[in-house]
Each structure stands twice: as C-alpha cells, then as structure tokens.
Amino acid sequence: xxxxxxxxxxxxxxxxxxxxxxxxxxxxxxxxxxxxxxxxxxxxxxxxxxxxxxxxxxxxxxxxxxxxxxxxxxxxxxxxxxxxxxxxxxxxxxxxxxxxxxxxxxxxxxxxxxxxxxxxxxxxxxxxxxxxxxxxxxxxxxxxxxxxxxxxxxxxxxxxxxxxxxxxxxxxxxxxxxxxxxxxxxxxxxxxxxxxxxxxxxxxxxxxxxxxxxxxxxxxxxxxxxxxxxxxxxxxxxxxxxxxxxxxxxxxxxxxxxxxxxxxxxxxxxxxxxxxxxxxxxxxxxxxxxxxxxxxxxxxxxxxxxxxxxxxxxxxxxxxxxxxxxxxxxxxxxxxxxxxxxxxx
Numbered sequence: 001x002x003x004x005x006x007x008x009x010x011x012x013x014x015x016x017x018x019x020x021x022x023x024x025x026x027x028x029x030x031x032x033x034x035x036x037x038x039x040x041x042x043x044x045x046x047x048x049x050x051x052x053x054x055x056x057x058x059x060x061x062x063x064x065x066x067x068x069x070x071x072x073x074x075x076x077x078x079x080x081x082x083x084x085x086x087x088x089x090x091x092x093x094x095x096x097x098x099x100x101x102x103x104x105x106x107x108x109x110x111x112x113x114x115x116x117x118x119x120x121x122x123x124x125x126x127x128x129x130x131x132x133x134x135x136x137x138x139x140x141x142x143x144x145x146x147x148x149x150x151x152x153x154x155x156x157x158x159x160x161x162x163x164x165x166x167x168x169x170x171x172x173x174x175x176x177x178x179x180x181x182x183x184x185x186x187x188x189x190x191x192x193x194x195x196x197x198x199x200x201x202x203x204x205x206x207x208x209x210x211x212x213x214x215x216x217x218x219x220x221x222x223x224x225x226x227x228x229x230x231x232x233x234x235x236x237x238x239x240x241x242x243x244x245x246x247x248x249x250x251x252x253x254x255x256x257x258x259x260x261x262x263x264x265x266x267x268x269x270x271x272x273x274x275x276x277x278x279x280x281x282x283x284x285x286x287x288x289x290x291x292x293x294x295x296x297x298x299x300x301x302x303x304x305x306x307x308x309x310x311x312x313x314x315x316x317x318x319x320x321x322x323x324x325x326x327x328x329x330x331x332x333x334x335x336x337x338x339x340x341x342x343x344x345x
Contacts, residue, residue: 029064029084029091031099039336040307048304051284051295051340058308058327058336062099065091068328069276070123070135070168073318073344080318080326081124082333085137085185088113088120093326093333095319103145107185108138115187122185123168126345128175135166137185140194142166142177142205155179155203155210161196163203168223168276168314171345176206176253178213180220182237202234204253213255217245222277222288222314225249226298227343233261233285235274241265242273244287261300264289276314276328280340286325288312293327308334317342 039058043049066086073080079094081102090103107120119138127133132145133154140163141156154177156163165185170178182200186192199215202223214220219237222244226233232247232255246261264274268290275288283298292307293315310329318324322341327334 027064029062029087029099031062031093031097032060034059034061034097034335037309037334039309042305042307043303044305045297045301045303047297047301048295051280051338052304052306053337053339056306056336056338058306058334060309061097061333061335062093063332065331065333067118067313067330068333069314070121071314071316071326071328072124072126072132073316073322073326074126074130074132076130080316080333081132082316082326082328083107083121083124085118085120085122088138090121090124090134106134107136110138113138116185117187118165118185123166123179125169125171127171127177128173128345130345133169133171133177135169135179137165140165142169142179155205158197158201158203158210158212162194164195164197164200167221170223170225172225172229172249172253174206174253176204178202178204178223178225178232180223180234182219182221184219184221184237206253211254214247214258216258219273221273221275224277224279224285225343226279227281227283233277233279234258235277235287237273237275239271239273242268242289244274244277244285262287262296264294272311275312278315278317278342280317280338280342282340284340286315286342288314293325306336317344 065084069083071082090106092102121134123135134143142154144152164181164183167180201215202213204211217236221237222235236243242264244262245258247255247258272290278286285296287294292305295303312329314328
C-alpha cells in the first residue's frame with residue numbers, strides 16, 4: 001500500500017466478528033479541538049436576526065464518520081448521542097469534547113449485513129422517562145434502551161408485516177411515540193425484496209398499540225411537533241415533491257388531513273431532498289435541505305439558511321441552555337450557538 005499507513009484504500013474490507021462490512025473509505029472517527037470553519041448565513045427576513053446572531057460562528061468538533069444522523073442531547077450525560085447508520089454504531093460526544101462508541105451493532109447483525117449501505121440505527125430520541133428510543137434500519141424495528149441495559153422492542157410489525165426501516169421519531173408529551181418508516185435503510189430502497197409493507201408510513205405507538213396515521217407520502221422522513229403539539233410536521237424525501245406537510249393533531253393522538261406547509265420542489269433542483277427537522281420554543285421550524293439548515297417561522301416564511309461546509313442531514317439542540325445546535329453533516333459533526341433554545345426532551 002502506497003502512502004501513509006493511516007490512509008486506508010477506498011475499497012478495503014472491514015472485518016468484524018467474521019462478518020464482512022463494506023464501508024468504503026471509512027476511517028476511525030475522532031474528536032477535534034473545536035475550530036472555526038466557514039459558514040454563510042443567508043438572511044432573508046430581519047426576524048432571523050433574533051435566531052442567528054450577527055457574529056455566528058460554526059465549529060467542527062469531530063470527523064471521520066461515514067454518515068452522521070439521528071442526534072439527541074442527553075442531559076444526564078451532558079452529551080450528544082448520534083448514529084452512523086453506515087458504521088452500525090451509536091456514538092457519544094460529550095460537551096467536554098470526548099468522543100466514544102456508545103453502542104455498536106446498533107441496527108443490525110444479520111448474515112447479509114454486507115448488502116446494506118446503512119444497516120445501523122438512524123433516529124434517536126428520549127421518552128418522557130429519559131429512556132433512549134432507537135430506530136433500527138436493518139432490524140426493521142423501534143426499540144427502547146431500559147435503565148438496566150436491556151432492550152425492549154416497541155414496534156416491529158404492522159398487520160403481520162415487518163416495518164420498512166424506521167427513520168426519524170419524536171415523542172408527544174403524553175408518551176405517545178411518532179415515527180416515520182420509509183425504505184431508505186434497505187439495500188434497494190423501494191425495490192428491495194425485504195420490503196413487506198406496500199407503502200411508507202407515519203406511525204404512532206403507545207402502550208403496545210401501533211397505529212398507521214398516514215401513508216400518503218412517498219418518503220416520510222423528519223418529524224417534529226409544534227411547541228403546543230397542535231401540529232405534527234413531516235418532511236418528504238422525494239426529489240419530485242420536496243415538501244413539509246403539517247397535520248392537525250386530534251385529542252386522541254391521531255391526525256387530521258394534512259396540508260403542504262413548505263414546498264421547495266422548484267427552489268431546489270436535483271436529486272437531493274429534505275431530511276431531519278426540529279423546532280425551537282418560539283415555533284420556528286428548522287429543516288435539513290440542500291444548502292444547509294433552512295429556518296421558517298410558524299407561518300411558513302423562509303427567514304434564512306445556515307450553510308455548512310458539508311450537507312446537513314439532521315441536527316439537535318444541546319448544551320446547558322439548549323441554544324447549541326449540533327449539526328450532523330455527512331462525515332463530520334459541527335456546532336453553532338443560536339439565540340433561541342430548541343425544543344428537546
């Protein structure tokens with residue numbers, strides 16, 4: 001092998017426990033001394049100045065991942081947990097700058113793992129009791145990590161058929177879990193023979209009961225509530241319909257017919273689409289989309305965009321005051337201080 005010993009060839013085979021995992025070009029992730037990187041803030045409306053400070057600075061804090069996703073801040077750990085579905089791993093990054101593996105084999109350990117691009121976990125969140133809830137791509141299920149370290153399966157099948165590959169998730173304050181289930185964790189997506197459901201769904205779960213709320217979206221992805229929980233927002237990963245749909249939430253936790261709240265189909269050409277979402281305490285909506293983190297007010301006006309050096313696919317608020325936004329951007333993790341605290345478990 002030519003070059004430094006630390007530089008692996010891009011087509012090497014990563015061997016773990018006698019299983020072959022093909023993660024082309026992967027390196028060992030590592031934390032960095034936080035250093036400032038270029039950031040461009042598009043300010044479309046003066047209201048964005050109440051969200052993104054004039055002297056906003058973006059810091060890279062870790063890199064070497066394949067695909068960072070599903071972040072959640074855990075206050076009792078003073079740390080961010082996030083997934084790398086390509087590496088089948090959940091990582092922990094502490095506020096003091098320490099990176100470690102929190103859980104390996106986070107989404108799959110089957111014999112056919114080499115066929116998967118993203119076998120691992122994706123979305124992570126905390127339930128009202130502070131227990132970590134995990135969307136597992138390869139195992140087609142949603143699980144909860146109990147206080148004693150055991151794992152409980154919350155949802156795995158709907159009407160006898162396996163879920164696709166649960167993607168993102170959020171809890172309502174009453175303990176009802178809502179999650180999206182597109183097939184993007186399957187090797188061949190919509191055409192994968194492992195796909196048993198004939199649709200991509202948005203589901204709710206509580207006390208062992210799994211409900212299908214809607215299957216109207218081709219690629220339901222990010223999911224978040226408004227601060228008052230009157231509305232549920234779902235982003236659609238579909239290059240032909242780059243939309244966010246807003247659904248009124250009924251008293252029983254089901255949803256009424258939704259309406260398109262944001263449509264970026266014409267503004268954003270190409271095959272990239274929409275991904276994770278979060279909301280702040282004022283009801284502003286933050287959307288992962290080509291170009292960075294798009295910020296919208298509660299009426300759907302585009303206030304501005306935070307553009308990172310790499311494509312942002314998800315993010316989460318952390319820190320003691322909830323104003324630090326951690327960005328999952330492909331192979332790296334970034335953070336930026338904002339003026340409004342975000343909604344977090």
